[in-house]
Amino acid sequence: MFITNTSFVVNERRSPLSLDKKLLDWYDHNARVLPWRAAVGERADPYRVWLSEIMLQQTGVKTVIPYFEAFTTRFPTVEDMARAERDEVLRLWAGLGYYSRARNLHACAVEVVERHGGRFPDTVEGLLGMPGIGAYTAGAIASIAFGRRVVAVDGNVERVLSRVYQVEEALPKARPIITRLAQDLVPERAGDFAQSLMDLGATICTPKNPACGLCPWVAECGARKAGTMLDYPKKLAKKAKQMRYGAAFVARRADGAVLIGTRPEKGLLGGMVEVPNSAWTVEPVDALEPPLQAEWRHCGSVDHVFTHFPLRLAVYAAEVGMKVKAPEPYRWSSPNGPEGEALPTLFRKVLGVCKVPSP
DNA sequence: CACTCGTGGAG
DNA sequence: TCTCCAAGAGT
Numbered sequence: 001m002f003i004t005n006t007s008f009v010v011n012e013r014r015s016p017l018s019l020d021k022k023l024l025d026w027y028d029h030n031a032r033v034l035p036w037r038a039a040v041g042e043r044a045d046p047y048r049v050w051l052s053e054i055m056l057q058q059t060g061v062k063t064v065i066p067y068f069e070a071f072t073t074r075f076p077t078v079e080d081m082a083r084a085e086r087d088e089v090l091r092l093w094a095g096l097g098y099y100s101r102a103r104n105l106h107a108c109a110v111e112v113v114e115r116h117g118g119r120f121p122d123t124v125e126g127l128l129g130m131p132g133i134g135a136y137t138a139g140a141i142a143s144i145a146f147g148r149r150v151v152a153v154d155g156n157v158e159r160v161l162s163r164v165y166q167v168e169e170a171l172p173k174a175r176p177i178i179t180r181l182a183q184d185l186v187p188e189r190a191g192d193f194a195q196s197l198m199d200l201g202a203t204i205c206t207p208k209n210p211a212c213g214l215c216p217w218v219a220e221c222g223a224r225k226a227g228t229m230l231d232y233p234k235k236l237a238k239k240a241k242q243m244r245y246g247a248a249f250v251a252r253r254a255d256g257a258v259l260i261g262t263r264p265e266k267g268l269l270g271g272m273v274e275v276p277n278s279a280w281t282v283e284p285v286d287a288l289e290p291p292l293q294a295e296w297r298h299c300g301s302v303d304h305v306f307t308h309f310p311l312r313l314a315v316y317a318a319e320v321g322m323k324v325k326a327p328e329p330y331r332w333s334s335p336n337g338p339e340g341e342a343l344p345t346l347f348r349k350v351l352g353v354c355k356v357p358s359p
Numbered sequence: 360c361a362c363t364c365g366t367g368g369a370g
Numbered sequence: 371t372c373t374c375c376a377a378g379a380g381t
Contacts, residue, residue: 052377053377053378054378055377056376056377056378057376057377057378057379058364058365058366058375058376058377058378058379059365059366059367059376059377060366060367060368060375060376060377061376061377062367062368063366063367063368063376064376064377095365095366096365096366097364097365097366097367098364098365098366098378098379099364099365100363100364100379100380101364101378101379104379104380131379132378132379132380133379134378134379134380135378135379136377136378136379137377137378137379140377152377154376154377154378155375155376155377155378156376156377157377172360172361173360194377195377198377201377202376202377207374207375207376208369208370208374209370238374239361239362267363267364268363268364268365269364269365270364304365304366305365305366305367306363306364306365306366307363307364307365307366308362308363308364344365344366345365345366345367346365346366
């Protein structure tokens, strides 16, 4: 019953229905209706499956939906996205986070059009290694859009299967074990199976307060039997995150234009728009180095949390004359401000704390 | 393997 | 307030 790194014992089957059959029966009655899913009996559009899977990486369904609608409205097909400037993709993506996904998204669209005739590869091997497509996403697209009998192991699958089989190995070492357990379950309806596992993990077998009473696998779940659902999946302890400090400078002209720049291609918020700001250091810095001479006033601070560290930015603002040239490497935004730019949430917060009081 | 890479919502 | 974390990928 317990699954460890050295021993495998598959659950004995007391019930007349196999696990996959029970899950698909449940899915047929409880599948969530989502914009990227095909209507019953129809084949899902690979482009929409791909787009949704990239957006859903480490991101909740509720957050993704409005972005998905905006993208599919602006780019109905992969050709439309491939033809667009990358910067437009970044602007549409602004606020969604993990911006390398947006850079890879456009690169992948270009690759599909220029090297694959506008069609996505229909196998895991063909999909793997395209920009932004890893093991999970390749499996998801291959099974959901192309009906390949392969697995897509994500956080939901890790949680569900580690509970059912009481996988004692901690993540990430448990991943290959879980992948094998999942592969052994994949039925003919591989795409529905993948999505049913995700729906189960998202709505029933949740991290906290799992609704075991509604679960189609309640009878064969080892953790449920032992009452230890919350102990799975086992995870390695994460290291503590250290606060970093910095300063940001909002230079505003009378017409509303704000001094902005573009961040380096790679790294944090790569390729996105920023306002001038200092280095972010563990020790607060008090020597200010504003981008230009002006009467800078401290107008508040912004707290923001990245995945691997929290950040506190002291925000300074100044009004500058219409004839002031933008110092290198910065530029002036449009008179309405940088709202239309590829501005990540951090810098939207910065602009928010020093808005000009309206008359 | 271990680290980087966003954001907002839930408890 | 604080912790966790959501359909991971790249290096």
